[in-house]
Amino acid sequence: MYDPTAMAKSYRRRAAEFRAKADSAAVPATRAVYLGLVRTFDSLAGSAEEFVEDLRLERLALAMVIENRFPPPTTFVGVGGSSYVP
Numbered sequence: 914m915y916d917p918t919a920m921a922k923s924y925r926r927r928a929a930e931f932r933a934k935a936d937s938a939a940v941p942a943t944r945a946v947y948l949g950l951v952r953t954f955d956s957l958a959g960s961a962e963e964f965v966e967d968l969r970l971e972r973l974a975l976a977m978v979i980e981n982r983f984p985p986p987t988t989f990v991g992v993g994g995s996s997y998v999p
Contacts, residue, residue, distance in 0.1 A: 916965045917961045917962075917965045917968070918965050918986075920961045921958045921961035921962045923954045924954045924955075924958035924961060925955075925958045927954045928950075928951050928954035928958065931947045931950040931954065932951045935947035936949050
């Protein structure tokens with residue numbers, strides 16, 4: 914599996930490179946293309962960073978279940994709101 918943290922850093926670096934090229938572009942159309950690439954790579958980096966956080970939370974929840982700090986429910990709610998204890 915790929916490392917989303919490394920991908921996010923790579924996307925941020927690429928966005929910075931395109932931002933520098935956009936700032937030095939003499940032709941407005943070229944600048945617009947580079948700014949579009951900046952937006953794209955910033956968006957990709959944001960998505961990768963969100964994915965990193967989702968993975969972190971999933972690992973934390975799994976660790977809590979494994980350590981039995983998050984026990985299974987003891988009361989179950991059935992259809993129509995009826996409940997029972999096994």
